[in-house]
Amino acid sequence: MLIVKKFGGSSVANKERIFNVARRCIEEYKEGNDVVVVLSAMGDTTDELIAKAKDINPKAKQREMDMLLTTGEQVSVALMAMAMQSLDVPAVSLNAFQVMMHSTSRYGNARFKRVDTERIMHxxxxxKIVIVTGFQGVNKYDDITTLGRGGSDTTAVALAAALHADRCEIFTDVDGVFTADPRVVKNAKKIDVITYDEMLELASLGAKVLHNRSVEMAKKYNVELVVRSSLNRSEGTVVKEASNMEKLLVTGVAADKNTARISVIGVEDKPGIAFQIFDTLAKNNINVDIILQSVGRDGTKDISFTVASDDMEEAIRILEENKTRLTIQKVTWNEDVAKLSVVGAGMMSNPGVAARMFEGLYNCRVNIQMISTSEIRITVLVAKDDIEKAMNAVHDAFAMGD
Amino acid sequence: MLIVKKFGGSSVANKERIFNVARRCIEEYKEGNDVVVVLSAMGDTTDELIAKAKDINPKAKQREMDMLLTTGEQVSVALMAMAMQSLDVPAVSLNAFQVMMHSTSRYGNARFKRVDTERIMHxxxxxKIVIVTGFQGVNKYDDITTLGRGGSDTTAVALAAALHADRCEIFTDVDGVFTADPRVVKNAKKIDVITYDEMLELASLGAKVLHNRSVEMAKKYNVELVVRSSLNRSEGTVVKEASNMEKLLVTGVAADKNTARISVIGVEDKPGIAFQIFDTLAKNNINVDIILQSVGRDGTKDISFTVASDDMEEAIRILEENKTRLTIQKVTWNEDVAKLSVVGAGMMSNPGVAARMFEGLYNCRVNIQMISTSEIRITVLVAKDDIEKAMNAVHDAFAMGD
Incomplete structure (x- = not known):
């Protein structure tokens, strides 16, 4: 078997943890498997490097940031190879230049285009156990790129796909994917199997177990993922295609406090205005999430939408700047909101899900400010203070803890 | 003009020093010059990385050490590019893969084979100001190599040669090359011009201003070097071919405490024995320096030689192991010795130099244990305790401070 194993920064944060990872990989190697290990930078290394850069130049170009940050993974892989060698197992570390992880040009947020397999196969x-730097690629200018935070998951999946690996294991500090955040919902349960689509919805909703793009790529190339703990031997959660699975009505519930609501009041009710508003935001790299449009007074419209908290000020500034062109009378906002979502592949064919969710929220007197749905997800916007109560209520409403 | 400027680790040890270097480079850039900057790792970074590696695996393979250590220079060049950009000057950092600094295969002690210029010229x-990682290369396996400590000097010279640079400046924390170590000899003077050969002798004798191999390469490709301070604007020392220079009798005096004497007593007086002894040591990577052979008793010989202090124990072990084959009766050694050398291209045509040196030592009652000479150098072995007194005496004997 060819197995790709990815370990995050906390799993290699110090000598003891490095040796813990080394031993786990060696076990599988000694069973006769081919083992490829993908590592992130140790512990807080990336944050420390970012702080150094900000001290020198708060507006450092992303190209140079990538050049700087990628040293973190290179340190991890070199030390891991040394640890394995000290345990008398042949190992070799490789960076993105050595593997040739071809990526798009965009610094700080590149995507893989193609991964060469020759060197790894050799x-x-x-x-040898092959240890590869996560998070990084090389673009057509021969420059180092990074995939954005959490990109090491994507590296693992890209390698698993290119190498036709039998298994791709993503190790983390939790036991797998849960029906809700166990720190908030006490009776949250570990999910044994989840579909790519469900995982995508949960990942994009702030369940930070897997990098979103890694799940997209796993789905595209049909790479079966296992999310499991680097601290114990529990089975973890398998992420795979739905075909052979019993479709659960609701798989999990996720909360996201990193959100803010913005409303533009009194825009003209003529075709193209909504497009122009969201186009203006998009061109400034502001991602808009839930959108709600309502009829205002005097033939005008009010449009509300959510953005990531970090983007709120910038979004408001852009809207104010373009107020006249966009026919906006007033911009209002609210930071004290949070998103709550239920996700489940089964809800496609089951109309009662939304009603049961709303009932749960009503029973604990949580007011719903906005609603957005996809085929396998229902998201509501509630007051930030209500989010933990709401999460527990919805988790109970679907009996996910039973 | 195309100028290559190399700054060592202490010159980029913190934010202030990074900006100091950035400003000096920008000055020349703004005068219309093309500027290539070669950097070492910041401050103690390399030592810290070595300590991390030793903690994980005291016998770490050099291939992985090189993978680890080269991250140090990559951090330096990225931060320097950010610093220059914050001063509104376009700059780009490049590592050995991006430039393509082709080296020999040997990890930890590679040599440059060829340096591509396309990317830098572009x-x-x-x-743009181009900032290149010193100290590192890429071998034929696409692996990262290092040139051994101080190798960044060699990177600078290799780039200067390949790019046909008009000037190659090596910045350091002293004002240039001195007639003797100013910490020991109070009236030591800065040397304005020195030949490659003189510099080579001084460098190999422990005047740690320039990496030996960088001087060899500068000589080979006729790259004019300037050694100068990164802390002030003094002129520095020019290292170049002898042709147009007045040949000084003695250019400088150098001391080296990192030495130990080993004697093999009572070896058979037959052809090939000396060869076998030194061949055995060479095959174990022990470099032998001064050699002195004398007739022993009963038709046997005694052979004394010096090695670096670090190699002494290993050399003794090897000799003891091969005692019978090499017909050695006894091995003795002395660590309390030091080498003192005078160097000068002028001594080739001037026979009185050795006599004047010995007279100086005699006058201050320093005993000479061994003597070795080259065309432009005379080296003596003295007691370690005498070395500072001896250095001053010889410096005065040649009136180098006047």
Whole structure:
């Protein structure tokens, strides 16, 4: 078997943890498997490097940030190879240049285009454990790129797809994917199997177990993922295609406090205005989430939408700047909101889900400010103070803890 | 003009020093020059990385050490590019993969084979300051190599040669090359011009201003070097070919405490024995320096030689192991010795130099244990305790401070 194993920064934060990871990988190697290990930077290394850069130049170009940050993973892989070698197992570390992880040009947020397998296969053929830097690629200018935070998951999936790996394991500090955040919902349960689509919805809703793009890529290339703990031997959660699975009505519930609501009041009710508003925001790299449009007074419209908290000020500034062109009378906003979502592949064919969710919220007197749905997800906007109560109520309403 | 400027680790040890270097480079850039900057790792970074590696695996393979250590220079060049950009000057950082600094395969002690210039020329043509990682290369396996400590000097010279630079400046924390170590000899003077050969002798004798191999390469490709301070604007020392220079009798005096004497007593007086002894040591990577052979008793010989202090124990072990084959009766050693050398291209045609040196030592009652000479150098072995007194005496004997 060819197995790709990815370990995050906290799993390699110090000597003891590095050796813990080394031993787990060696176990599988000694069973006769080919083992490829993808690592992130140790512990807080990335944050420390960012702080150094900000001290020198708060507006450092992303190209140079990528050049700086990618040293973190290179340190991890070199030390891991040394640890394995000290345990008498042949190992070799490789960076993105050595593997040739071809990426798009965009610094700080690149995507993989193609991954060469020749060097890795050569090293595996000579029975080495191959340790690859996560999070980084090389673009057509021969420059180092990064995939954005959490990109090491994507590196693992890209390698698993290119190498036709039998398994891709993402190790983390939790036991797997849960029906809700166990710190908030006490009777949250670990999910044994989840579909790519459900995982995508949960990931994009702030369940930070897997990097969103890694799930997209796993789905595209049909790479079966296992999310499991680097601290114990529990089975973890399998992420795979729905085909053979019993479709659960609701798989999990996720909350996201990193959100803010913005309303533009009194815009002209003529075709194209909504497009112009969201186009203006998009061109400034502001992602808009839930959108709600209502009829205002005197033939005008009010449009509300949510953005990530960090983007709120910038979004308001842009809207104010373009107030006249966009026919906006007034911009209002609210930071004290949070999103609550239920996700489940089964809800496609089951109309009662929304009603049951709303009933749960009503029973604990949580007011719903906005609603957005996809085929397998229902999201509501509630007051930030209500989010934990709401999460528990919805989790109970679907009996997810039973 | 195309100028290559190399700054060592202490010159980029913190934010202030990084900006100091950035400003000096920008000055020359703004005068219309093309500027290529070579940097070492910041401050103690390399030592810290080595300590991390030793903690994980005291016998870490050099391949992985190189993978680890080269991150240090990559951090330096990225931060320097950010600093220059914050001063509104276009700059770009490049590592050994991006430049393509082709080296020999040997990890930890590689040599440059060829340096590609395409990428650097492209960046210079678009009027950027190009900042290159020192100390590192890429071998034929696409692996990262290092040139051994101080190798950034060699990177600078290799780039200057490949780019046909008009000047190669090596910045350091002293004002240039001195007639003797100013910390020991109070009236030591800065040397304005020195030949490659003199510099080579001084460098190999422990005047740690320039990496030995960088001087060899500068000589080979006729790259004029300037050694100068990164802390002030003094002129520095020019290292170049002898042709147009007045040949000084003695250019400088250097001391080296990192030495130990080993004697093999009573070896058979037959052809090939000395060869076998030194061949055995060479095969174990022990460099032998001064050699002195004397007739022993009963038709045997005694052979004394010096090695670096660090190699002494290993050399003794090897000799003891091969005692019978090498017909050695006894091995003795002395660590309390030091080498003192005078160097000068002028001594080739001037026979009185050795006599004047010995007279100076005699006058201050320093005993000479061994003597070795080259065309432009005389080295003596003295007691370690005598070395500072001896250094001053010889410096005065040649009136180098006047």
């Amino acid at each position: 090293e595996l053929d000579s029975r | 960046e210079l043509d678009s009027r």
